Amino acid sequence: xxxxxxxxxxxxxxxxxxxxxxxxxxxxxxxxxxxxxxxxxxxxxxxxxxxxxxxxxxxxxxxxxxxxxxxxxxxxxxxxxxxxxxxxxxxxxxxxxxxxxxxxxxxxxxxxxxxxxxxxxxxxxxxxxxxxxxxxxxxxxxxxxxxxxxxxxxxxxxxxxxxxxxxxxxxxxxxxxxxxxxxxxxxxxxxxxxxxxxxxxxxxxxxxxxxxxxxxxxxxxxxxxxxxxxxxxxxxxxxxxxxxxxxxxxxxxxxx
Numbered sequence: 721x722x723x724x725x726x727x728x729x730x731x732x733x734x735x736x737x738x739x740x741x742x743x744x745x746x747x748x749x750x751x752x753x754x755x756x757x758x759x760x761x762x763x764x765x766x767x768x769x770x771x772x773x774x775x776x777x778x779x780x781x782x783x784x785x786x787x788x789x790x791x792x793x794x795x796x797x798x799x800x801x802x803x804x805x806x807x808x809x810x811x812x813x814x815x816x817x818x819x820x821x822x823x824x825x826x827x828x829x830x831x832x833x834x835x836x837x838x839x840x841x842x843x844x845x846x847x848x849x850x851x852x853x854x855x856x857x858x859x860x861x862x863x864x865x866x867x868x869x870x871x872x873x874x875x876x877x878x879x880x881x882x883x884x885x886x887x888x889x890x891x892x893x894x895x896x897x898x899x900x901x902x903x904x905x906x907x908x909x910x911x912x913x914x915x916x917x918x919x920x921x922x923x924x925x926x927x928x929x930x931x932x933x934x935x936x937x938x939x940x941x942x943x944x945x946x947x948x949x950x951x952x953x954x955x956x957x958x959x960x961x962x963x964x965x966x967x968x969x970x971x972x973x974x975x976x
Contacts, residue, residue: 721749732807736904830872900960927962927969
């Protein structure tokens, strides 16, 4: 087992990529802590994951709650070997249609909260631990209507390099997994009943011909948090079926 006897916390572990990652980490022998701000889905996730998981309600944007949660995780799981900074939100911010409050909520949830999650975890991390951020291809795609989301994820992408340097004296590795279009509940509030059409569209512009699954991202996070990546830091692992780096290979561009 690749994570035997390791203690790892996953923020936003109550659904989507976070939940899939918690399930995988448990199967690899880890003791897992998850957070979520929705009490109902958090309890459902804890029941589904079963023994070996500690679930604590905490909103990632609430620094006091986050600090309290990490202190409790350390009490129950021991010194932490890793953190998957996964919690975040999506949302459109089209020009002329966006309020300051909506813009700032996305930045606060995806960037500010990510920084302070690491700050809250730091006193409880062992030397040689691993921090993995959940990024997004939106940081480089240039898609219209997503400026706040893309900007927040680009900020995380830059922060990974800085934190890797800052934490190097403690041999704490800092990396990022970067999903492309991935099937998770986050899409429900964005596309509603148009999910099938969205999946078809993303598959058409993805060289490997399909939308990503949450398990695809979980497996990448597993590599980065495990000792298999013991000499990997300040790195971005893109899991997007080739959409960013080989777009011309997508089905939509193929000649029959």
